Amino acid sequence: MKIWSVTNQKGGVGKTTSAVSLAGAQALLGQRTLLIDLDPQGSLSTYFGINPEKTTESIYEVFTGEQINRKSLTQLIRPTDVDNLFIIPASLRMATLDRKISSIDGKGLVVSHCLEYLTLQFDHIYLDCPPTLGVLMINALAACDHIIVPVQTEFLAVNGLRRMQSTINMIEQSRGFKVDYTIVPTLFDQRTRASMHSLDTLEQDFNDFLSQEIIPVDTTFRDASLAGLPISHYGKRSRGAIAYQNLCIELEKFESVNQKVESI
Numbered sequence: 001m002k003i004w005s006v007t008n009q010k011g012g013v014g015k016t017t018s019a020v021s022l023a024g025a026q027a028l029l030g031q032r033t034l035l036i037d038l039d040p041q042g043s044l045s046t047y048f049g050i051n052p053e054k055t056t057e058s059i060y061e062v063f064t065g066e067q068i069n070r071k072s073l074t075q076l077i078r079p080t081d082v083d084n085l086f087i088i089p090a091s092l093r094m095a096t097l098d099r100k101i102s103s104i105d106g107k108g109l110v111v112s113h114c115l116e117y118l119t120l121q122f123d124h125i126y127l128d129c130p131p132t133l134g135v136l137m138i139n140a141l142a143a144c145d146h147i148i149v150p151v152q153t154e155f156l157a158v159n160g161l162r163r164m165q166s167t168i169n170m171i172e173q174s175r176g177f178k179v180d181y182t183i184v185p186t187l188f189d190q191r192t193r194a195s196m197h198s199l200d201t202l203e204q205d206f207n208d209f210l211s212q213e214i215i216p217v218d219t220t221f222r223d224a225s226l227a228g229l230p231i232s233h234y235g236k237r238s239r240g241a242i243a244y245q246n247l248c249i250e251l252e253k254f255e256s257v258n259q260k261v262e263s264i
């Protein structure tokens, strides 16, 4: 099982779109794939027709519920309309978590511990993060094998990336080893100066961490989200679907991390 965290402290850069699209590409390859919505806004849940304001069974339970075990965790998993693709939704109540559990020991490893129960059930797990550094993002970064950092190709993109890099450094210090990450340029439009300029800057400053694949602007993403389907299952031949399919294959080379962490 590989656990991927889709993370950037900047909002609206394509995190949720990347999580859905990569998970869809994996599902299409026959891989059993789970999406977990760690964003209190619940965009990922909404994408699949689940209302985060109403849902009573969400990933919130693992932070506050009674002792979590394999059975109670499995009850949170819902199927989607796509074969091999499952979701644990978010709940709006997650917005209060930072206040509620900030003083609890081991609060950063809640997700990591509970995902151990799912090792045999899934090939891939994608964690969709909120755009804020808090207990949910820390849990995702502490649990994952690899961090995917979508970056919108626009003028100020690089500034946000430096913040993200220092967060990753902090996590590496807590975990005691390097955590691989890949920066993925998104919403790329080669006709605009902003896109071309920011891609140049990314290549200059972050080349070692940059994906080969660049995700283009594609209106099919909007249509796919309205249909509640990953782009891989809505417009398989669209430019966006092909880009995420290629990215999915490109990221295959990263192995899962076997080291266990005692505390964060």
Ligand SMILES: Nc1ncnc2c1ncn2[C@@H]1O[C@H](COP(=O)(O)OP(=O)(O)OP(=O)(O)O)[C@@H](O)[C@H]1O
Pocket (backbone or CB within 6 Å): 010, 011, 012, 013, 014, 015, 016, 017, 018, 039, 043, 129, 130, 131, 186, 187, 188, 215, 216, 217, 218, 219, 221, 222, 225, 240
């Ligand atoms: N490659 C793309 N082409 C066209 N539209 C896109 C693309 N990627 C994302 N979008 C659109 O941009 C908007 C923001 O994307 P998304 O929700 O994935 O960002 P996010 O980083 O998850 O945002 P947030 O920080 O609010 O969680 C959405 O409306 C989405 O459909």
Ligand SMILES: [Mg+2]
Pocket (backbone or CB within 6 Å): 015, 016, 017, 039, 043, 044, 128, 129
């Ligand atoms: Mg999002």
